[in-house]
Amino acid sequence: MDTCIEKIRTICADLLAKGKVQKVIGFAEGSIPMASRPIAVTSKEDVAKLVFNATCGLNLANYVSDVLPKEGKIAVTAKGCDSRNLVTHMVENQVSRDQLYIIGVPCTGMVDKRKIAALFEDEITDFIEDGDTLTIVSPQKKEKVSKKDVLRHNCRVCTHRNPVVFDVMAAEPVEEQSLDQPFADVDHIAAMDPAARWAHFQELTKNCIRCYACRNACPLCYCPTCFVDESSPQWVGKGQDKTDINTFHFLRAFHCAGRCTDCGACVEACPMGINVRDFTRKLNKDALELFGWEAGLDMEKRPPLDVYSPDDPNDFIK
Amino acid sequence: MEYPQAVPLKYAINPDVCLKLTKDKCGTCETVCPADAIDYTMTEEVLTITAGSIILAPGFKPFDPSKFDNYQYANFANVVTSMEFERILSATGPTMGHVTTFPKLPAQPKKKKDKLLAQKRKDPKKIAWFQCVGSRDVNKCDNPYCSSVCCMYAVKEAIIAKEHAGKDLDCAIFFMDMRTPGKEFEKYYETAKHKHGINFIRSRVHSVTEDPETGDLLIQYVDEMGQIVKDTYDMIVLSVGLEISRETRDLAKKLDIDLTESGFAKTASFEPVTTSRDGIYVSGVFNNPKDIPESVLDASAAASAAGDALAEVRNTLTKEFPAVPETNVVGDRPNIGVFICDCGSNIAGVVDCPNVTEYAATLPYVTVAEETTYACSQDAQDKMVEIIKEKGLNRIVVAACTPKTHEPLFQETLKNAGLNKYLFEMTNIRNHNSWVHKNNPDIATDKAKDLVRMAVAKAALAQPLKEEKINVNASVMVVGGGLAGMTAARSLASQGYETHIIEKKDCLGGEALKLWKTAQGENVQQELDALIKEITSNDKIVVHTNTTLEGVDGFVGNFTSQLKTNGKTTALEHGVAVLATGAKALEPTEYSFGKDDRILRTLDLDRMFKENDPKLDTVQSAVFIQCVGSREPQRPYCSRVCCTHSVDNAIALKEKNPETDVFILYRDIRTYGERELLYKEAREKGVIFIRYDVENKPEVVVEKESLKITLTDHVLNKPVTIHADLLTLAAALVPRKDERLANFFKVPLNDEGFFVEKHAKLGPAEFATDGVFIAGSAHYPKPVNEAITQGRAAASRALTLLAKKDSLFTSGTIASVDVEKCSACGVCVSICPYNAPSFMAEGRFAGRADVNAVLCKGCGLCVASCRSGAIHLRGFDTNQILSQIFALDEVS
Amino acid sequence: MNFITIDKKDWTTGIDKSRETYQVFGPVQDENGCQIKPLAPDVHPLMDAGVTVMSPKSVLFPQTQKMLTATLDASIEDHHVMKPVKKDDTPRVVLGIRPYDARAILLVKLNFDNPDYQDPYWCEAYAATTFVGLGVNHPGPCDFSTSTGCGPFSEEGLDVLMADLDDRYLAKILTEKGETWAGACGFDTRADAAESQSLFDILRKEAEKNITSVDTDQLSEKSILDLYEAPFWDDVAFSCINCGTCTFVCPTCWCFDIQDETKHKTAVRFRNWDTCMSPLFTHHASGHNPRGSKVQRVRQRFMHKLKYFVDKYDQGIMCVGCGRCVASCPVNIDIREVCTIMNNYESK
Amino acid sequence: MMGNLLEHMGVERDRLHFSWISSAEATKFVDVVKEISDKVRALDTDKKFAKDYTK
Structure with a gap:
């Protein structure tokens, strides 16, 4: 990925120097091993801070609409999923295409930091990425692993690794994956009996602390006031009651129905390691099966639940 | 009261049978009526009303088939008229919508003979409809005309009968010609045949006999192959026609207006709602047999015609009602008054109203709870105003009957008491409670309490709502300078409104310029000329020829349209728009059209007649082919005009030279209404009608000396060849x-490309989009x-809107956006069928959504679709709905 | 000061014995990391786990705490009157709490137990709790506790401080509560005081070598307004997504929000942890929000911890250097970097 | 999709119903409400999404 970083920096330096964009949103190296952080670069001196690696697991589309200038453009580096969320933002009127300069970054997946941490008993002190080989160091040991083996689940099942919209590409497109069973995780849950399914989701969310990192890391969650923060009417209680936690997760996910690109930012952000994608994945599967829809691929079409079409499936209406 | 839909919905005493009036006995009704509404001393009064115009809408009477001995309607229990069958299908009818034989018997018969018959009652397996009973018949009755509506209603009844009785029900319709020339009717007919499996049998049944044991009906008829068929049906429905009653004919005589022989008012094609006497107008079936949409159009047209004559004196007799100033209650603690209505014994007979009233008084914010015998009576209303003022009430709850009929009344009362009318909540403890739970008074009382508690909870959160005033620009744009457009413009201009006609061609007249004469024989060009002169000389009408419409902004009352005339664009501001862009004749691709100049379309033949083309004098043999491009899969509608037009032209050819052989090749002859007389005349004059099937169309071979037309004769069931020297194709009219x-204008088109009106029956001249006609x-x-x-x-409908220039208000119950919460995602903008939400162009919240109060219909789609919960339906706010749900959940 | 040694073989037996007197809290591992929780009778604390994801502040200050209840049933006496719920004041012990978390409890105490105000819920729980700490032999990469007035073997706020010596724990009894706890466990093998202390010192020095140092010395000298108006906040806040993770995992964040809920005839008043990262935190009833933007909220968090607190209490920064926020922040906002920026900031 | 997600979570599908009922379809309304009530009654009180305030 090093050549791609160089290319990103060259493109950004050029864009800023020529005044084509006012800001570049990208990733910078983090302060601890296996961390990266979103950054806004405005001067070409700071361009050197930009990186792209297997820890850039957040979704930069989340940052775009907050920093849009009144005039002119901003540039953003975009993986496949980021670009799909940019498309969603364009469809949903959050940003217009001409406000953006999209630097497409083909992506071979992001690492699952928890999975890597689980390989060590003590804390990781260094993380070096060289192509597919990751070297991970802790006081006790040093280990080399293949990135393929520690990919996040959403990256393993990703079929849109290349950006779907861009002004320039930072590297040659990568090969897209094709999957025999794209929704094996969903099917696995579906195969359980109802009581086991309920138990699964109860267990899943039992550690939720309602910090709302999943919501806030999600580019789809841009309502000025979230339903959980409403007090009149109060849709959901604010405490740690199980019912309220369930309600929060269920409704948050449903608000993403037909809009989720499965970018994994929600899971990446969760401090408690909750795989909230168990909720959204089911919706993604249904959106595909019922409407032939994958979010963020078409700038002309609104998500299926935003529109009505006479041939919509309506067997559920009795 | 004949029907539950009667207007006004009030009982009346029949003086001929009332014992009190005839024999001074009984008088029960007076004693039991709690509203003291019975007054036996009332007598007939003669009133004198001075009016500038009179509109006649006396309607029709259904044909009485009793006199037909062959169908034995009077004697056979299972022979019913279509009107009776309509009642059988009705959920409020005698059998509660259940299709059963012996329907004319009482539900619980008392007479011994009836009881015996009632035992034979069964769910019918086979029902037959006989068409043209009392129509198209001069042998058994004197009704030569087609009643226009029976084919369609028979198809409808058959479909509904199957819906009610199950799909195994065998429905057969015996007809002569299937006449479904109305909008969307042909598709309905096709659905009936193919989807619902209704049998359509082209035959006139001679007679019916009854099996005295079972009541089953035996019939005998000749099928299309000439075979005699015997069959048995459980029920027979006589599709009775429409007739003008004796009383109506007498009325016409008194008014001195001319009638046709069949008793319909005589009108001219160019003044279709004007009778022979000045100032008297006519609408509905009295002005020729017609279906609901045509009747509604007639009514509106008659109103406009009557209004045109009185334009000068408009608004000279209106009185203004003084408005009571509105008290500002915003921020005040709710102070609720609850009025529980007994509805005589309608509610109080089941619900313990004093108990409910007592309970209501204990609810939060309730200061007054009153029980009243009839909340809707004038004295109760006056008292309500008094209490509101005296106690300073600021929210009112009425627990009574249905808000559909009574809410406006109570809202008016609130206004009279100085309260905003939206501070009102009504709950229905009659229809939804005392009526449906009449056998469970305890439960009904509890439910009444629940309903009252919910209404109070919602009312406490009610806010006064403002109805935005809509400024209406008093000018009109009419798109299309054809007959319809010019007529609309003339009417609007004569009522004083500036009217612009947009015509893309260089002259007015449209397709009518190609017509020769009307079905009634008027010369179209002469009349059209006069109309165009009237239009061009009217200083209220601006004609924009060579002009196209390039864009439209705005909404009802405030449209701005971009007009492009010869490359130059100008803006036109107008309050309403009438779309009258017409249709044109199809260029046929079959029957060798275009390959020989002896093959014409109807309009080409019209031109020859207009120009008195000498070629017409030499025609030896003329053929007309009907349904060219109509009633086909790609154009599944009937073009409505062609049958009459061809028949008319066929007569003209015969008149020119009675020796000419004239053939009309048709599928069904659809000379509806009194146009049927032309059909009759054509046959009498020797025009030969040969029917063909759409699967087996005539074939045309162009030969040098003649056109060779081959088809299968339906009577002989043999191929026939006609050598013609003139072939006229009745080409479809295409939108x-x-x-x-x-x-x-955000108005819909149907699959074929015709505009879709607001309501197929009740709103045929307007669109769902306000201000567009x-x-x-x-x-x-x-x-x-x-x-x-x-x-x-259309002009008439537009006028009612324009006339409200200073009193047009939006509804208060519309959607509104809480901009703070709006995420600008645009779901509302994309989902609204009325285009009411839009993104704000400027200001602090630019980019977020705003709902145009004028366009909003308050349907709530955007409210439900808003992910951010930013849109609220005023008067039905989320917290109001939730408060009701929570109130319901509260165990009382 | 007494020192005792506890052979690890005796550890579980002792703990089980103490359950007769104490409700036992301690670190347990689940798939999402380690947390300090009440232990079920058959569960033993996982003493060698690293930094727990959540701090132990919830032992005294649960995320959701029921405070008062009322009935709306008019047929019951005292209906519509809010009444306190029964508080659990039975003794409890927190095993394996780390020294920085113990110091954090003292910082939180400034808020809940001071001359002006004593929070009954917190104070009663505090009085009932014994803290048995475990020194940090191998500090993680996020640990900077030496810069915050404590360190891997700090004794502040603890009743017992233990050191893990592979086969045994060396425990320093710091308070009477600690003594009582050791008694309840039956841990009574005395160790030599001087020798033990020097062992502690060696471990401390060894551990401290691996701890990052952050300068906080200039913070109290800076002008509040200068820092408040400093230009760096935009950059600091850029990546923040305004989740509440940092505040929820923080052992010193004490803000809470009181909520009422009613259903049918029951009304409950309870408090939840609040977070200054949420726009609701300062949202006025009028609709105005003095900290309506993300930058304002991020600035508030760091200013509160690193400046206002310093000035108000004179107890150093409101941070114990546990590094949880650094490790858990989804966007890697590192308080050590922010602290350095603030400490070194010179207004122009 | 909402019903499917609920079902996926282990919530009984019969707790959620959708129906188009026009104001003229009184009989259908009654039938639908009866059907829903019967189905939900058969499922007994929901404990999954119902909050217990006595805790």
Whole structure:
């Protein structure tokens, strides 16, 4: 990925120097091993801070609409999923295409930091990425692993690794994956009996602390006031009651129905390691099966639940 | 009261049978009526009303088939009329919508004979409809005309009968010609055949006999192959026609207006709602047999015609009602008054109203709880105003009957007491409670409490709502300068409104310029000329020829349209728009059209007649082929005008030279109404009608000396060849399918490209989009008189809006956006069928959504679709709905 | 000061014995990391786990705490009157709490137990709790506790401080509560005081070598307004997504929000942890929000911890250097970097 | 999709119903409400999404 970083920096330096964009949103190296952080670069001196690696697991589309200038453009580096969320933002009127300069970054997946941490008993002190080989160091040991083996689940099942919209590409497109069973995780849950399914989701969310990192890391969650923060009417209680936690997760996910690109930012952000994608994945599967829809691929079409079409499936209406 | 839909919905005493009036006995009704509404001393009064115009809408009476001995309607229990069958299908009818034999018996018969018959009652397996009973018949009755509506209603009844009785029900319709020339009717007929499996049998049944044991009905008829068929049906429905009653004929005589022989009012094609006497107008079936939409159009047209004559004196007799100033209650603690209505014994007979009243008084914010015998009576209303003022009430709850009929009344009362009318909540403890739970008074009382508690909870959160005033620009844009457009413009201009006609061609007149004469024989060009002169000389009308419409902004009352005339664009501001873009004749691709100049379309033949083409004198053999391009899969509608037009031209050819052989090749002859007389005349004059099937169309071979037309004769069931020297194709009328125009005004087009009106039956001259109206063949193909009627009707509908120039308000119950919460995602903008939400262009919240109060219908789609919960439906706010749900959940 | 040694073989037996007197809290591992929780009778604390994801502040200050209840049933006496719920004041012990978390409890105490105000819920729980700490032999990469007035073997706020010596724990009894706890466990093998202390010192020095140092010395000298108006906040806040993770995992964040809920005839008043990262935190009833933007909220968090607190209490920064926020922040906002920026900031 | 997600979570599908009922379809309304009530009654009180305030 090093050549791609160089290319990103060259493109950004050029864009800023020529005044084509006012800001570049990208990733910078983090302060601890296996961390990266979103950054806004405005001067070409700071361009050197930009990186792209297997820890850039957040979704930069989340940052775009907050920093849009009144005039002119901003540039953003975009993986496949980021670009799909940019498309969603364009469809949903959050940003217009001409406000953006999209630097497409083909992506071979992001690492699952928890999975890597689980390989060590003590804390990781260094993380070096060289192509597919990751070297991970802790006081006790040093280990080399293949990135393929520690990919996040959403990256393993990703079929849109290349950006779907861009002004320039930072590297040659990568090969897209094709999957025999794209929704094996969903099917696995579906195969359980109802009581086991309920138990699964109860267990899943039992550690939720309602910090709302999943919501806030999600580019789809841009309502000025979230339903959980409403007090009149109060849709959901604010405490740690199980019912309220369930309600929060269920409704948050449903608000993403037909809009989720499965970018994994929600899971990446969760401090408690909750795989909230168990909720959204089911919706993604249904959106595909019922409407032939994958979010963020078409700038002309609104998500299926935003529109009505006479041939919509309506067997559920009795 | 004949029907539950009667208007006004009040009982009346029949003085001929009332014992009190005839014998001074009984008098029960007076004693039991708690409202003291019975007054036996009332007598007939003669009132004198001075009026500038009179509109006649006396309607029709259904034909009485008793006199037909062959159908034995009077004697056989299972022979019913279509009107009776309509009642059988009705959920409020005698059998509660259950289709059963012996329907004319009482539900619980008392007479011994009836009881015996009632035992034979069964769910019918086979029902037959006999068409043209009392129509198209001069042998058994004197009704030569077609009643226009029976084919369609029979198809409808058959479908509904199957829906009610199950799909195994065998329905057969015996007909002569299937006449479904109305909008969307042909598709309905096709669905009936193919989807519902209704049998259509082309035959007139001679007679019916009854099996005295079972009541089953035996019939005998000749099928299309000439075979005699015997069959048994459980029920027979006589599709009775429409007739003008004796009383109506007498009325016409008194009024000195001319009638046709069949008793319909005589009108001219170019003045289709004007009777022979000045100032008297006519609408509905009295003005020729017609279906609901045509009757509604007639009514609107008659209103406009009557209004045109009185334009000068408009508003000279209106009285203003003084408005009570509104008290500002915003921020005040709710102070609720609850009024529980007994509805005489309607509610109080079941619900313990004193108990409910007592309970209501304990609810939060309730200061007054009153029980009243009839909350809707004038004295109760006056008292309510008094209590509101005296106690300073600021929210009112009425627990009574249905808000559908009574809410406006109570809202008016609130206004009289100085309260905003939206501070009112009504709950229905009659229809939803005492009526449906009449056997469970305890439960009903509890439910009444629940309903009252919910209403109080919602009312406590009610806010006064403002109805935005809509400024109406008093000018009109009419798109299309054909007959319908010009008629609309003339009517609007004569009532004083500046009217602009937009015509893309260089002259007015449209397709009518190609017509020769009307079905009634009027010379179209002469009349059209006069109309164009009237239009061009009217200083209220501006004609924009060579002009196209390039864009439309705005909404009802405030449209701005971009007009492009010879490359130059100008803006036109107008309050309403009438779309009258018409339709045009199809260029046929079959029957060798275009390959020989002896093959014409109807309009080409018209031109020859107009020009008195000498070629017509030499025609030896003329053939007309009907349904060219109509009633086909790609154009599944009937073009409505062609049958009459061809028959008319066929007669003209015969008149020119009675020796000419004239053939009309048809599928069904659809000379509806009194047009049937032309059909009759044509046959009498020797025009030969040969029917063909759509699967087996005539074949045309062009030969040098003649056109060889081959088809299978339906009577002989043999191929026939006609050598003709003139072939006229009755080409379909096709809409312009102007998607751009539809988009400009956000009005829908149907599959074929005709505009879709607001309501197929009740709103035929207007669109669901406020301020936009429709006339002429852009709506559906129609002959001259109907195009003019619709032109007038559209003008009339537009006038009612324009006349409210200073009193047009939006509803208060519309959606509104809480901009703070709006995420600008645009779901509301994309989902609204009325285009009411839009993104704000400027200001602090630019980019977020705003709902245009004028366009919003308050349907709530955007409210439900808003992910951010930013949109609220005023008067039905989320917290109000939730408060009701929570109140319901509260165990009392 | 007494020192005792506890052979690890005796550890579980002792703990089980103490359950007769104490409700036992301690670190347990689940798939999402380690947390300090009440232990079920058959569960033993996982003493060698690293930094727990959540701090132990919830032992005294649960995320959701029921405070008062009322009935709306008019047929019951005292209906519509809010009444306190029964508080659990039985003794409890927190095993394996780390020294920085113990110091954090003292910082939180400034808020809940001071001359002006004593929070009954917190104070009663505090009085009932014994803290048995475990020194940090191998500090993680996020640990900077030496810069915050404590360190891997700090004794502040603890009743017992233990050191893990592979086969045994060396425990320093710091308070009477600690003594009582050791008694309840039956841990009574005395160790030599001087020798033990020097062992502690060696471990401390060894551990401290691996701890990052952050300068906080200039913070109290800076002008509040200068820092408040400093230009760096935009950059600091850029990546923040305004989740509440940092505040929820923080052992010193004490803000809470009181909520009422009613259903049918029951009304409950309870408090939840609040977070200054949420726009609701300062949202006025009028609709105005003095900290309506993300930058304002991020600035508030760091200013509160690193400046206002310093000035108000004179107890150093409101941070114990546990590094949880650094490790858990989804966007890697590192308080050590922010602290350095603030400490070194010179207004122009 | 909402019903499917609920079902996926282990919530009984019969707790969620959708129906188009026009104001003219009184009989259908009654039938639908009866059907829903019967189905939900058969499922007994929901404990999954119902909050217990006595805790």
